[in-house]
Amino acid sequence: MVGDVPVGAGAPVTVQSMTVTKTADHEATLRQIYALAAAGADIVRCTCNESAAAEGLARIVPRSPVPIVADIHHQYLRALEALEAGVHCLRLNPGNIRNPKHIKLVASEALDRRVPIRIGVNGGSLHPDLYAKHGGKVTPEAMVESAQQEIAHFEDVGFDLIKISVKASSVPLMIEAYRQLAEVTDYPLHLGVTEAGPPPIGTLKATAGMATLLAEGIGDTIRYSLTTDPVEEVKAGRQLLEVMGLRERKNVDLIACPSCGRAEVDVFAIADEAMRAFGEREIPLQVAVMGCVVNGPGEARDADLGIAAGNKRGHLFVKGQNVMVVAEDEMVDTLVEWAEYIHANGAEAALDRASSTRAAARRAAQQDRDRNLNDRGDDANDTETAVSNIRMVPKSARSKPTRGRRDSE
């Protein structure tokens, strides 16, 4: 338990982030903690890098909406101060606190208070002896060995309220380190790709690493380490867990077709507008924006609600069934209004609500579907034309000429 949040042992995977304010400035830090909690953070970490930060934590912890982890590097005394401040968890980087006596002192103080500790092994701060032993480089084996050595220090004093992380900035390295660690320990694992960088590449790296492990059942709590507003880290974390089905959906899951030659509307613009319109509304539905009525309703039939473009108008559908036709400039507003209705009343009620317009909506959709097929044919992307053009290219021009071969051949 980190405060009142369970971590590990089958509990839902949790999302963490870290404040970027000075912890000593407790008002600014609390404002950021509230913003992170509102975005979906389950646990928030604050640096405890000086005594003034520990004093800030003493003021923050009683007013925080989520459990607080104190982040400790190098100075074990800050860990003792953070415990006095009442934090719900410590994060230690034992690679930076190298004196086993200090590690054990912190562990026994934490044990008295039943405060868990995350042992955070980082590829970048591996003990020099391990670094040398493993060929002068950071390997998954070296990181796991480091974690095991640190666990032993804590277990020696009977401390087992442990979480572990073996983060690295290299995605393949962290994946392999966590896989190996999961083989040798049952302690909960905190996942992350450290120093992933700014979005979008940082988000991509962190997602690649964490999603791979989560799909294998490895990981109990996650943090995106992005070079951006930490609220974005939390949003990314929540979204990752939601799309993987590991947490209940909180906001709209907007799906949209990639557009193609058959599109009757600027799908990119409508999808962007819909994303903005739904924003942070807590509507846990899947909503589709599709570029044409030929394939849209069918391809998005599993969505709760969707709209497909056709001849300057939008065809609204609920669970794949056409319910009404709206003008093109009303597509997004209509989506939002119906999403709120379905969220409050359910899809069946929405279909009943549209009982008087459904037949006409179905006919209108069929008309636009037929017109699109007539205008653009079955091959709206001109694939067949391209294929026939390819076949008209003379064979000799397509094959690599052989030295000495005559053109007439």
Ligand code: SF4
């Ligand atoms: S066929 Fe229609 S729904 Fe499918 S990608 Fe093209 S425009 Fe979008």
